[in-house]
Amino acid sequence: MMKETYLVIAYMAVWIGLSLYVATLAQRQRKLAQRIDLLNKQLKSEED
Amino acid sequence: MSTLNRTTLFPALAALLIPAAIGMVFFYAPLERTMGSVQKIFYFHLPLAFSAFLSFTVACIAGIMYLRKRQRIWDARLAASIEIGVVFTTLVLITGSLWGKPIWNTYWTWDPRLTTSLILWFIFASCLILRSAIDEEGKRATFSAVMAIIGFIDVPIVFLSARLWRSIHPTVIRTDSIGLESSMIVTLLVSMTAMLIFWVGLYKFRVALHLQEAKVNDLQTDGIR
Numbered sequence: 001m002m003k004e005t006y007l008v009i010a011y012m013a014v015w016i017g018l019s020l021y022v023a024t025l026a027q028r029q030r031k032l033a034q035r036i037d038l039l040n041k042q043l044k045s046e047e048d
Numbered sequence: 049m050s051t052l053n054r055t056t057l058f059p060a061l062a063a064l065l066i067p068a069a070i071g072m073v074f075f076y077a078p079l080e081r082t083m084g085s086v087q088k089i090f091y092f093h094l095p096l097a098f099s100a101f102l103s104f105t106v107a108c109i110a111g112i113m114y115l116r117k118r119q120r121i122w123d124a125r126l127a128a129s130i131e132i133g134v135v136f137t138t139l140v141l142i143t144g145s146l147w148g149k150p151i152w153n154t155y156w157t158w159d160p161r162l163t164t165s166l167i168l169w170f171i172f173a174s175c176l177i178l179r180s181a182i183d184e185e186g187k188r189a190t191f192s193a194v195m196a197i198i199g200f201i202d203v204p205i206v207f208l209s210a211r212l213w214r215s216i217h218p219t220v221i222r223t224d225s226i227g228l229e230s231s232m233i234v235t236l237l238v239s240m241t242a243m244l245i246f247w248v249g250l251y252k253f254r255v256a257l258h259l260q261e262a263k264v265n266d267l268q269t270d271g272i273r
């Protein structure tokens with residue numbers, strides 16, 4: 001394989017890897033925010 | 049500075065600097081005489097390694113602070129830095145292997161620098177597994193704090209391994225000089241700054257996420273009561 005191919009694969013690995021990690025964190029944050037809202041509503045209705 | 053500005057400052061800076069750094073790597077930095085274009089992996093391999101070391105240093109400090117103060121924020125900082133450190137070390141190992149294949153004619157060799165880096169990855173990856181295996185918050189934080197402090201011992205060993213033992217891994221930053229020409233140093237500095245700013249943004253985001261997870265656990269516990 002040519003040296004340029006290794007260079008391109010390495011850069012793709014770095015930026016795809018980091019992008020996937022950020023996307024996973026963003027997804028987790030979205031789900032948690034929804035869960036917090038739901039739990040807050042449940043607690044409020046129980047208090048009422 | 050408003051909350052919105054504080055949360056978007058680092059991602060915005062990273063979004064500007066990362067394309068600039070990639071552009072400089074491909075269009076400004078000169079080709080290295082013996083290794084050719086594959087040497088350009090170096091401009092992100094080194095910043096990734098530096099950021100991984102920073103992660104484990106922060107993890108060690110957060111671990112010490114947690115054991116002293118027993119505050120949730122230090123556990124959040126500990127968890128965030130361990131996770132980011134493992135991600136960055138994984139990318140260091142991948143980019144290093146891809147650089148090694150055309151230069152050393154192998155993806156992997158049991159060189160001191162490579163072996164100690166792999167050990168570092170195993171230590172902190174097992175720390176993540178340990179964290180996911182313990183449900184009790186206090187116990188989980190204490191165990192991972194102790195493991196992060198002990199695991200940090202490997203960071204200076206990785207850094208010094210290529211200097212202390214016979215190694216085929218190049219040593220760019222030496223005590224007397226930096227073995228690069230000026231345009232390579234400028235490109236490296238831009239890449240390093242971009243990666244560090246990205247790291248800060250990622251770290252703040254991960255700490256906030258951990259605190260949010262803890263809040264959900266609290267709300268669920270309140271709901272059970």
